[in-house]
Amino acid sequence: MSDEKKDGVEAADAAEATKPGSGVVGTPSSGTPQTTSEAAYEAGSQNLPAGPSPDGRRELEVMAVKKGMFGATQGQDTSGYGGLVRTIAFPGPSERPYGGYFDEVVDVLAEVLDEDGPGFDAAIEKVVVDRGELTLFVRREHLVTVCQALRDDQDLRFELGLGVSGVHYPHDEGRELHAVYHLHSVTHRRKLRLEVAVPEADPHIPSSTSVYPGHDWHERETYDFFGIVFDDHPGLSRIQMPDDWPGHPQRKDYPLGGIPVEYKGAHIPPPDLRRSYN
């Protein structure tokens, strides 16, 4: 789908960010490359809430490392912001006990999957508990089996599929596109989130519509906005954008668009060209 991408300001921002672990971050003005230090990664963790983990530490999932701010890297850096290194880290896998009903849900799911499925460890990449919410990262080939087990087992009974949405992490190499499913159990008053990560080069996920027919339009929307192809969907076509629209608008490299607006002689740039603090 790379031919469909549009060049935009976000793409320039994207170029500024380094893939996690690629190491060398330099400021053009100083000319001396600077290695992303452990301290910098540690500093990025300030953006995370204090984890519930008993020893006070929790594993982080580094999604991207950003450097600089206000475009300071593009010229003579007099502000000092050019040397700023920011780690974008998301909450990593959690350790037991997960708390509340989460342990029971994971236990029952493991039992069902181990008994007549691919096995829990084969299907589930990791379990993340954050802000009182349970997220299961599912390997895409087992998504439908996991959904079926979650819906049909009498101790799980997640009957209500509340939809699918996508998130684009351009720096999460090999896992750029995430599809996120929210399931509710009316019987047990529980909820959980499934997340499936796929590479941009091979954006295929089996469709969950055979288990949750209501995911039909949600998957179409996610396809429309992110270009995730849901295999075996009954009619995967664009839903919000016109049928002949090029590109997938919610991807991070797709520009927002807009024109500068004149007000009393001054020009206010469109939102994606304004000063950014991210």
Next chain:
Amino acid sequence: MAATNASGPFRATGAIRDDDTAGLPFFEAVGGDWSDIAEEAARLAEDRMVVNMGPQHPSTHGVLRLMLEIDGETVTEARAGIGYLHTGIEKSMEYRTWSQGPTWCTRMDYVAPLFQEAAYCLAVEKLLGITDQVPERATVIRVLMMELNRISSHLVCLATGGNELGATTIMTTGFTGREEILRIFELITGLRMNHAYIRPGGVVQDIPPGALDTIREALPKVRGYINQLEDLMLGNPIYKGRTIGVGYLDLSACMALGVTGPVLRSAGLPYDVRKDDPYCGYETYDFDVPTTTNADSYDRTVLRFEEMYQSMRIIDQAMDRLQAMGAGPVMVEDKKIAWPAQLAIGSDGMGNSLDHIKEIMGSSMEALIHHFKLVTEGFRVPAGQAWQTVEHPRGVLGVHLVSDGGTRPYRAHFRDPSFNNLQAVSLMCEGGQVADVVVSVAALDPVLGGVDR
């Protein structure tokens, strides 16, 4: 696959190919008088037609497009086409600060704007971990506003639904009742819709003096209009004839399609997020979740009336609480999150509070810097994701927010109940009469601003 279909080449969905239509009688009618079109169809001796309804049809609740294949008066296939009001609000939110979010999401479902604001703010608060710090007064005001909004939204649903059946009095009565509530909104938020009143951390400002008295005066009037509507609709033989048994969607179909709200409750399941997974302290209010069992359009009308009465119960309790607690903060104490200035009415009608201007311009440089940073840059939200559901008048509204630790949402997704519920149009309409399509869609009560976002 039109050529291989048993019912012939013309179908409501799928492209018509030229070679399929060779030798078949074919005419296109755009607008005009229906009797002329029917006559022309009769002359061609063709009963089966593909009719496109919308996106600019007056009875489609906005820009909904319905594609119907009809055989005589029977709908054999119905599909909904959406996207005509897609404005990319979710994408735009990624380029604004967290505090600017409510201004955008309030414009999604414009008939029930406060629910999007509340759900979004609850999700941001969950991401920030400040859910417990939101002042009690702000939470009660949120509940008060949401329940008022539920009544005004249901009134629009009933009013437009009646109008679509040709009952203009239902429409005028419903909208007059809604006007009373919009006046309350105008008094409290300054606007009749698109309020951006609920903000991360609380609400933008306290209810003005005398607002509770205004609500106490307005509510009996609203109740009067609701009673009038009940008299006009529930016992009316024509209304009953048009709605009973129409738009049937049973419990298993609702659950399979993820349909929630009054449509699900009309199938007998008392599922309401306010009870199932309470937010804003709904567990402390005394109210019931009414259900019916016939799963048709008439039952959904009855339920909407019941829900309005339940909302009034909640409003009464919320007003008593506000009265009892007296004045207090309506925004979190944390100055790193709370909007720096309270609004006050100036000589120009609206503006920042003069005391605040005096402080930042005259006495405290720190306060000026702080104000500037919060307003231009915004606050940072720790990385992670959150999911917040609220009971919207049309069903479960879900907000999925992702933060990368920055000052803007990394991704904001709204699971709009109308978007999801419109999937049921095919199931509710196929096999029924053409005239019933309008009734079924009205019972789903979609608002296209929310559907398309």
